[in-house]
Amino acid sequence: MNDIEKTAGSGDWVRAPSAPEIAVARSRLAGRVRHTPVIASGAVQDATGLSVFLKCEQFQQVGAFKARGAMNAVLSLSPAERACGVATHSSGNHGAALAWAARAAGIEATIVVPGGAVATKRAAIEHYGARIVDCGPSQHDREATLAEVVAATGACVIHPYDDARVIAGQATATIELLQSQPAIGRLLVPVGGGGLASGAVLASRWLNHKVEVIGVEPAGADDTRQSLAAGERVALERVNTVADGLRAQVGRATFPVLQAGLGNLLTVTDADILQAMRWAAESAKLVIEPSAATVLAVLLSGKVARRGAPMGAILSGGNVDFTGEVWNRIWRE
Amino acid sequence: MNDIEKTAGSGDWVRAPSAPEIAVARSRLAGRVRHTPVIASGAVQDATGLSVFLKCEQFQQVGAFKARGAMNAVLSLSPAERACGVATHSSGNHGAALAWAARAAGIEATIVVPGGAVATKRAAIEHYGARIVDCGPSQHDREATLAEVVAATGACVIHPYDDARVIAGQATATIELLQSQPAIGRLLVPVGGGGLASGAVLASRWLNHKVEVIGVEPAGADDTRQSLAAGERVALERVNTVADGLRAQVGRATFPVLQAGLGNLLTVTDADILQAMRWAAESAKLVIEPSAATVLAVLLSGKVARRGAPMGAILSGGNVDFTGEVWNRIWRE
Numbered sequence: 197m198n199d200i201e202k203t204a205g206s207g208d209w210v211r212a213p214s215a216p217e218i219a220v221a222r223s224r225l226a227g228r229v230r231h232t233p234v235i236a237s238g239a240v241q242d243a244t245g246l247s248v249f250l251k252c253e254q255f256q257q258v259g260a261f262k263a264r265g266a267m268n269a270v271l272s273l274s275p276a277e278r279a280c281g282v283a284t285h286s287s288g289n290h291g292a293a294l295a296w297a298a299r300a301a302g303i304e305a306t307i308v309v310p311g312g313a314v315a316t317k318r319a320a321i322e323h324y325g326a327r328i329v330d331c332g333p334s335q336h337d338r339e340a341t342l343a344e345v346v347a348a349t350g351a352c353v354i355h356p357y358d359d360a361r362v363i364a365g366q367a368t369a370t371i372e373l374l375q376s377q378p379a380i381g382r383l384l385v386p387v388g389g390g391g392l393a394s395g396a397v398l399a400s401r402w403l404n405h406k407v408e409v410i411g412v413e414p415a416g417a418d419d420t421r422q423s424l425a426a427g428e429r430v431a432l433e434r435v436n437t438v439a440d441g442l443r444a445q446v447g448r449a450t451f452p453v454l455q456a457g458l459g460n461l462l463t464v465t466d467a468d469i470l471q472a473m474r475w476a477a478e479s480a481k482l483v484i485e486p487s488a489a490t491v492l493a494v495l496l497s498g499k500v501a502r503r504g505a506p507m508g509a510i511l512s513g514g515n516v517d518f519t520g521e522v523w524n525r526i527w528r529e
Numbered sequence: 530m531n532d533i534e535k536t537a538g539s540g541d542w543v544r545a546p547s548a549p550e551i552a553v554a555r556s557r558l559a560g561r562v563r564h565t566p567v568i569a570s571g572a573v574q575d576a577t578g579l580s581v582f583l584k585c586e587q588f589q590q591v592g593a594f595k596a597r598g599a600m601n602a603v604l605s606l607s608p609a610e611r612a613c614g615v616a617t618h619s620s621g622n623h624g625a626a627l628a629w630a631a632r633a634a635g636i637e638a639t640i641v642v643p644g645g646a647v648a649t650k651r652a653a654i655e656h657y658g659a660r661i662v663d664c665g666p667s668q669h670d671r672e673a674t675l676a677e678v679v680a681a682t683g684a685c686v687i688h689p690y691d692d693a694r695v696i697a698g699q700a701t702a703t704i705e706l707l708q709s710q711p712a713i714g715r716l717l718v719p720v721g722g723g724g725l726a727s728g729a730v731l732a733s734r735w736l737n738h739k740v741e742v743i744g745v746e747p748a749g750a751d752d753t754r755q756s757l758a759a760g761e762r763v764a765l766e767r768v769n770t771v772a773d774g775l776r777a778q779v780g781r782a783t784f785p786v787l788q789a790g791l792g793n794l795l796t797v798t799d800a801d802i803l804q805a806m807r808w809a810a811e812s813a814k815l816v817i818e819p820s821a822a823t824v825l826a827v828l829l830s831g832k833v834a835r836r837g838a839p840m841g842a843i844l845s846g847g848n849v850d851f852t853g854e855v856w857n858r859i860w861r862e
Contacts, residue, residue: 230571238563238588254814255571481587481816481847514814519860527852 209355210449212394213364218402221268221364222371228271228300229263232256232369234376239480244495247506249380251373254484254514258320260441261369261392261512262293262356268365269354270297278303283351285331285338286321287313288441289513290356295326306351308341310334314440316517357391358447366395367402373508374405381505384491386512387411387420387461388442390450396510397457407508408459410500412490414439415463420446420454424461438466438522441487441513468493474526486522488512542688543782545727546697551735554601554697555704561604561633562596565589565702567709572813577828580839582713584706587817587847591653593774594702594725594845595626595689601698602687603630611636616684618664618671619654620646621774622846623689628659639684641674643667647773649850690724691780699728700735706841707738714838717824719845720744720753720794721775723783729843730790740841741792743833745823747772748796753779753787757794771799771855774820774846801826807859819855821845 213221235250257263270282281304284294291307298305305326309318311333321328331341345351355362369392374380383400385393393411400407413420414437422430429451435443446454454461464472469486472493476482484492488511494500495509516523546554568583590596603615614637617627624640631638638659642651644666654661664674678684688695702725707713716733718726726744733740746753747770755763762784768776779787787794797805802819805826809815817825821844827833828842849856 232571233566233568235566235568235588238565238590252814255568257571259814477816477849477851481585481592483810483814483816516810518810 209359209361211360212398212449212453213360213367215402217360217364218367218398222368224271225264225268225365225368228267230256231372234373237480240492240495243475243479245502246495246500248495249373249377249506249508251369251508251510253369253510253512254482254488258289258292258296258324259513259515260289260293261366261510262289263296264368265362265365265391266290266293266297266354267300269359269361270294270301270303272361273303273352277352280350280352281305282354283342283345283349284308284354284356285310285342286356288317289515291326292317292320292324294354295321295324299325304351306345306349308338308345310338314517314520316520317515320515356444357389358449360449363391363395363398363449366391367399369510370396370399371403373510374400374403374407377506377508378405379506380407380508382408382410382500382507384410384412384494384507384509386442386487386490386510387413387446387454388417388487389444390420390446390454392510392512393458394450394453397453401457409457411454411458411461412494413461413463414442414469414490415465417443418463420451421461421463423451424455424458438469439486439490441485442490462494462499464490464493464497468497470526472496482511483514483516484511485513485515488514542692542694544693545731545782545786546693546700548735550693550697551700551731555701557604558597558601558698558701561600563589564705567706570813573825573828576808576812577831578835579828579833581828582706582710582839582841584702584841584843586702586843586845587815587821591622591625591629591657592846592848593622593626594699594843595622596629597701598692598695598698598724599623599626599630599687600633602692602694603627603634603636605694606636606685610685613683613685614638615687616641616675616678616682617687617689618643618675619689621650622848624659625650625653625657627687628654628657632658637684639678639682641671641678643671647850647853649853650848653848689777690722691782693782696724696728696731696782699724700732702843703729703732704736706843707733707736707740710839710841711738712839713740713841715741715743715833715840717743717745717827717840717842719775719820719823719843720746720779720787721820722777723753723779723787725843725845726791727783727786730786734790742790744787744791744794745827746794746796747775747802747823748798750776751796753784754794754796756784757788757791771802772819772823774818775823795827795832797823797826797830801830803859805829815844816847816849817844818846818848821847
């Protein structure tokens with residue numbers, strides 16, 4: 197679980213953003229993050245019979261939508277907060293995104309990186325100039341080390357998803373997609389902590405654009421599915437999925453938004469994800485990471501009705517380690 | 530050399546297309562090939578300081594621009610010609626494109642495939658339902674076997690580039706690009722046999738769109754550079770480049786167009802190409818084959834002046850064998 201709820205500094209922000217906060221995020225991020233392309237993939241259309249518009253966040257800064265939320269959070273800081281810098285714990289794209297956003301804004305970032313993090317993701321965090329503090333692999337290690345960082349520096353903690361500033365930033369991906377393709381009536385979004393998906397729900401509401409938001413979760417980390425069934429957040433004892441970006445537990449701020457606003461939630465297996473990633477590279481010529489491949493896996497599965505409104509799908513990121521285990525597994529299986 | 534000049538059936542077409550033939554190709558191909566996306570790559574902009582619009586022919590049918598010329602040629606056939614089918618020799622994208630176009634048009638295709646062809650490219654030709662005839666690896670073997678096919682079937686030979694129907698089809702890639710981005714004043718195009726590049730020259734002329742067309746050739750197959758210097762077509766004794774799509778000799782029909790219309794011709798080394806391919810996958814999240822990587826290699830080299838008109842670049846294809854030698858070499862070097 198990727199949970200830093202108890203850490204000082206982020207408490208007031210553990211909520212969904214208001215409509216004005218989304219409006220501010222949208223204007224503030226223009227020119228600060230990339231307005232990523234929307235592609236009507238012929239390969240997807242031919243393979244599925246579906247008209248699908250892909251929002252290509254693999255082309256975003258740092259290779260993932262996370263740049264949006266991190267940048268919005270950094271730009272929300274007061275001068276006093278800026279002076280103390282920002283911090284988070286992350287083994288993935290949020291760490292790189294926060295490092296990138298902080299550097300762009302000229303402030304300090306400290307990223308607590310747990311042991312066992314993928315080498316290329318650690319390298320990305322370093323590449324963007326953040327200070328890295330190593331810690332043990334457990335959730336407790338991460339929390340404790342981040343608390344030490346905050347105590348020493350007064351840094352402002354930016355949670356990867358349970359933060360109104362971050363959610364408002366992620367909402368801008370959906371705003372751009374729906375504004376460029378007003379006919380979209382169904383939208384597939386990967387669900388990990390729920391920042392991107394709750395942003396999608398809030399964005400469609402903000403735009404007054406009627407769209408069925410369909411979350412996609414790995415079967416081995418389906419806490420949101422279980423939580424929706426139970427009517428309250430369920431913590432899994434263990435998660436097991438190749439989609440490293442979707443292992444987090446759905447958040448306190450994001451869950452109620454998904455509960456009220458998700459039209460459906462589908463799950464895909466790791467085999468589906470790896471197959472979709474391979475298909476993306478070979479047939480659709482897209483570099484996407486496992487988390488993003490979940491939505492393609494749904495499209496390729498035939499689970500989506502061919503009749504109905506045109507679809508949107510958010511490809512959440514493209515950070516693949518081409519010399520790593522996951523990529524090699526794709527071509528062996 | 531990929532030269533089937535002497536083979537019966539294509540003689541009348543060894544010329545540049547007329548303006549009306551380009552107009553016909555454009556209307557005829559609408560809805561038959563994909564209108565591929567044009568991407569303003571933030572990664573390219575950040576890495577080079579250049580504003581570049583990428584015409585993404587890796588997203589084209591069969592994964593390469595070759596679908597355009599092949600489809601236009603097939604749609605140009607008379608009923609009598611259709612009845613006899615089409616034939617060519619090819620170890621690469623043209624073979625797959627002709628197979629695909631023939632199947633779409635409901636006619637027979639025979640592709641003469643030389644020994645030593647890449648397994649995935651041979652598999653693609655098979656996948657699109659063409660009849661494959663194997664032959665030895667030499668140019669003589671290819672010619673002789675194709676002549677036998679033509680003698681036996683009366684098939685119409687569709688040359689990969691020295692054919693007005695094919696050149697007119699390839700021109701539509703540039704037409705789409707320039708019409709979508711009228712500000713483009715410089716255009717990078719890979720040069721092999723010259724079909725795509727001469728199509729670019731003719732397209733800009735046809736649109737009356739002033740653009741400097743800059744050809745890009747691998748240093749190990751720089752016959753066009755040598756031919757331009759000599760004022761006549763020069764045949765290389767041997768070619769040596771990783772860009773398997775650019776090994777052909779510039780054509781009899783394409784060379785005069787390039788001679789009159791190319792603004793510049795640049796060469797890149799195999800090391801540049803492999804580095805660009807790696808950068809494309811890791812940083813720009815693009816799947817492109819070595820031939821397409823040549824234009825990115827030029828952009829990344831700093832050889833292009835930052836000041837000047839916005840640039841276009843045609844990414845010619847994305848057919849990569851992810852389990853093959855070239856892909857593996859990229860990550861070793």
